[in-house]
Amino acid sequence: NAGVTQTPKFRVLKTGQSMTLLCAQDMNHEYMYWYRQDPGMGLRLIHYSVGEGTTAKGEVPDGYNVSRLKKQNFLLGLESAAPSQTSVYFCASGRGRWTEAFFGQGTRLTVV
Amino acid sequence: KNEVEQSPQNLTAQEGEFITINCSYSVGISALHWLQQHPGGGIVSLFMLSSGKKKHGRLIATINIQEKHSSLHITASHPRDSAVYICAVAAPNAGGTSYGKLTFGQGTILTVHP
Numbered sequence A: 001n002a003g004v005t006q007t008p009k010f011r012v013l014k015t016g017q018s019m020t021l022l023c024a025q026d027m028n029h030e031y032m033y034w035y036r037q038d039p040g041m042g043l044r045l046i047h048y049s050v051g052e053g054t055t056a057k058g059e060v061p062d063g064y065n066v067s068r069l070k071k072q073n074f075l076l077g078l079e080s081a082a083p084s085q086t087s088v089y090f091c092a093s094g095r096g097r098w099t100e101a102f103f104g105q106g107t108r109l110t111v112v
Numbered sequence B: 001k002n003e004v005e006q007s008p009q010n011l012t013a014q015e016g017e018f019i020t021i022n023c024s025y026s027v028g029i030s031a032l033h034w035l036q037q038h039p040g041g042g043i044v045s046l047f048m049l050s051s052g053k054k055k056h057g058r059l060i061a062t063i064n065i066q067e068k069h070s071s072l073h074i075t076a077s078h079p080r081d082s083a084v085y086i087c088a089v090a091a092p093n094a095g096g097t098s099y100g101k102l103t104f105g106q107g108t109i110l111t112v113h114p
Helices: none
Strands: A004-007 A010-013 A019-025 A031-038 A042-051 A054-057 A064-067 A073-078 A087-094 A107-111 B004-007 B010-014 B019-025 B031-037 B043-049 B052-056 B059-064 B069-074 B083-090 B102-104 B108-113
Touching: A004 A087, A019 A031, A019 A087, A019 A107, A031 A073, A042 A064, A042 A073, A042 B083, A042 B102, A073 A087, B004 B083, B010 B019, B019 B031, B019 B083, B019 B108, B031 B069, B043 B052, B043 B059, B043 B069, B069 B083
Parallel strands: A010 A107, B010 B108
Antiparallel strands: A004 A019, A019 A073, A031 A042, A031 A087, A042 A054, A064 A073, A087 A107, B004 B019, B019 B069, B031 B043, B031 B083, B052 B059, B059 B069, B083 B102, B083 B108
8 A cells, every 4th residue: 555656756847847746646535635845834735636537726826737637646737847836745635624634755846 | 923833843852851842723623633744754644633632652642622722742752753743734614615725834843862
């Protein structure tokens, strides 16, 4: 049982490049979330999904897009990376709204 | 003022000491989470509680809903407990929706020396 797996774990992008972060969970969870973690800011919600085929904006959605074509996968896309998107990105999943949250190992992204 | 405040921000202890980390929040919540993050590592859920007290090994979490306060205690601390401990609250109808949004505290950096 792998839990929540994020790929890649590290990435360096040049300004303007695009990339997709993959989050995969094998727990059959309905709810999935993408957060970013910045020093002194705590974790902030980017986008979330409450089920296959559904996505919605969180607190800081600008510059990101997401897709949930399959229940087990939640993709986070950066169409045109900017240095302000340098951060550590965490994916999380949960069975329901008020249940235990399971987090991935994080993706450290640097945009130069 | 942040919705979730943790104290202290930094905590240094000697191995074997009893440790307390506090979390205060300003909104009505459905649940409170305590999370652990090791340096460069992922985030692990330690507890989720909505009332009372929970215990797992040397870790104890308590919550007082009326006072909007929770504490995480570590008994007989060990260097491997060194990590960032994060409090997060799940508030119903946050932002007009109910999707299990978590609001996180800034984290408490714990260092336990041998």
